[in-house]
Amino acid sequence: MSSALRIVNGKIYDPANNIDGEVRDICIQDGKIVESVPGDTPKIDAHGMVVMPGGVDIHSHIAGPKTNLARKFQPEDHRYDPHPGTEFTRSGAGGIVPSTFATGYRFATLGYTTVMEAAVPPLSARHVLEELEDTAILDKGYYVLMGNNSFLHRMLEKGRMEEFRNAVAWWLNASKAYTIKLVCPGGDEQWKGDKNATINQIDEKIHSFDITPRQVIKALIDTANDLGLPHPAHIHCNNLGHSGNYTTTLDTMRAAEGRKAHITHIQFNSYGGEPGKNPTSKAKEISDFINENPNISADVGQVMFGKSVSMTADAPLAWMLRHVKERKWINCDTECESGCGIIPFEYQQNVYTHTLQWAIGLELFLMAKDPWRMVLSTDHPNGGSFLNYPRLIRLLMDRDFRKQEAAAVNQKALLSTSLLDLDREYSLQEIAIVTRAAPARLLGLKHKGHLGVGADADITIYDEHENREEMFKTARYVLKDGHLFIKNHEFCADPVGRIYQVAPDYDKKIEDEIRPFFDEYYSVQFDNYPVFDTHVETEIVPTYPVQ
């Protein structure tokens, strides 16, 4: 493969550089986009095609202990969706939680080249990193769970904020993670320590600690900002999935007090109604707040009808879902750090709540004034597989299709929302924003999500098609770091992606405090806990600490 390439005649959608469908050339040299290449450079003729930066997924569950348990316990789901290998690629299993290599190939087929794994306890850092190494093609990183960390709870209890910040930085380094993840802060402590109880409001006391979720949320948002992480604290709010939870979501966003925070799969936290009763849509209230508060970003967590798996560090939520239908259920407690629950699920059009969730997600997309801060996700596989993205794109781009789909859903739920009144249709440029440019910018990945000079040459070329679902289902060409690996819809190479981490500075003295905590309460040795530098090759994304 030559290191230089020119893409000609394609319509370019590069929102970060304000290029909206212009026909122009893209030049590539040594894996980067450059100003020009010599005239005899090999060409890809993209006539009649759409050229976009490679897709960037800000929130998916693709690797690590929880994903692997979900994979392991659903042979019935892999069986009907085998993923054969080719001369260039490994084989694997598909279904709602594909095997690692298949996950990479399938994302790449959609034109995605960067995907972030959304939640892993630091104790399993080596596990997720090994799986990410085996996830084909993609650049990736992962968010490390910190919202139920006993050591951090103790620091917070004592008001030792300096030590809190140093400990967070130590944990990010030790686990080679990309940012801080909060899942239902305080909730797992209740679950593990108080016979499966849960926490609902962010001002309730956390079991056996003299602090509240609000304090944990505030402290971790501040710390992510102070450490200057490329992506802020990534928050799965308390009370997820429960009727009336939109007030918790608003409270959580207010706790940021103007500082940057990312609320993930916010659809699941936009419900009105009374606890225990049918939810209603509060998409407008949530949208209004985000529209007015530029420090907040979110991804939607769209629900798509069909198979899903609820897999979450929010263990009480999975237990609640198990009571909806008594199916097989996994729970996994992680010492001092987290909980986890997994349950197979299916979203059905005729079910009131499922339709409502579907409609709320679309409302959130269509009400967002700033698509740079409301980006596309299905919280794969929680809201549905990432393979639903093309269909979701069509729902956003094609009003008639949306209405046609809406005719088949639970009408009581549908009519309680404003979905049918929303006439907006996303443009290709806006799709390029919510699927690549904005996630890359929110992640602080400066070389991703755009096609300007100096960007990584991660490029996707789609045949233009009126049916946007067909168009986005399989890219005709995909390049990773300038390396063409999908050509005319077929894999022709199997490039290896990178793993991103952050490595913020911290005062090493904090290790003297963490070490005795490990000796008492962990089951592994303090010295064996940090991932060795020899274990995995990573690329460090710089942090810009606030002085």
Add this chain to the structure above:
Amino acid sequence: MDSSVAAEPNIRVVKNATCTFCGCVCDDMELTVDLDQKRITKAKNACVLGKAWFAEHSVDESRPVAMIEGKEVSLDEAIDEAAKILVNARFPVIYGMSNSTSEAQRETVKMADLLSANVDSTSSVCHGPTGMGLQGVGEPTTTLGEVKNRADMIVYWGCNPSDCHPRLSTHYAVNPKGMYIPNGRKDRTVINVDVRSTTTTNIADVFVQVKPGSDFELLWGLRILVRGGKLNPAFEEQTGVPIDVIENLASRLMSCNYGILFFGMGLTMTRGRHYNASALHMLATDLNEHTHFVVKPARGHGNVTGADTVMSWQTGYPFGINFNRGYPRHEPGEFTTTDIMCRGEADAACIIASDPMANFAKPAIDHMKKIPMISFDPKPTPTSQAARVAFTTACYGINTPGTVYRMDDIPIPLRPAFESPFPSDLDILKPLVKRIRELKRAQY
């Protein structure tokens, strides 16, 4: 991170080393190593099994690195021969992996994919039925540190950790003090259920003796009680356990704060097998309506959990996998190695870090004698002696770095004590995979 200090010129002390003997994978070993003699002279913190493991794995430099038909050959010759055997086979079987690093396991599955071979770990003759239980009904579980910190109820069912996983009780589950268990052993109740008393019974507060082969019925009886039902007196006759004892057991389980059921092959390799594992998982699930309850299979080999984990992430399935259609299929009974061998289907085998010739059923062993085998092992074994190509390997954890997965899926790093003159499994697998690829390309 440097954990080694030279005490004397030829003595090295390795702190925070990991014992890879059993599924406990204790990572607090302090090893004293005689570098001249290439052996570990002292293993502080190790249990009796760990001490033996470290003491026995000295290096015998007189052994050849590789043999074909019992004759010494170079590593390259052996790799070439092994590649030819596997590429020319119609139904090659790759088996073992439980005493190898996850890095080597990943390469092994890659090799199986490339060869369209069958791949399987020792789980299929061990806790495979537990994996099937997981697939059927799920599993509430935990890491071992949470047992230490929270569990006030420990049940050992059909397992004997005092003999087989000595530090499970002393280091993780029974004796240690934890965050919410300030007094250690005094704050915990230990119940042992088994068909006979064992050394584990000696550390239990309660012993329940169940009739051999009726664990399923006892588990089901407990489920009935936990779900609010009443027991038919027939349960007493069936299980050999008086009704009031079963009722007392159920009420104890329901009234704890955080309970755990450890179990072993007394459930998975006796009548009922995966039904037993499923029943146990379901009992724990039911108990979660009353309190917090989890289960944990007491896994045997040091990295058998890694084998399950790696195969799951690369193929979607934990064991018993066949690639002969160009993609992985999973079918316990059909693609589990002992069954394949008993039916005489395989025409070549590659055995990595295990010894099936010593523990498979006789018809399986008889068939394996007839087919060309390749073996990877640090020591001579019945399998290596029957193999056409036998590699002598470095011992994982003692001589090679890497990662192993503890019985609770927690990845633990290895800190090798001394260098071996022999290659690691991974050192052989990488050129072997390369050679297989070359031969396959030449075929087309």
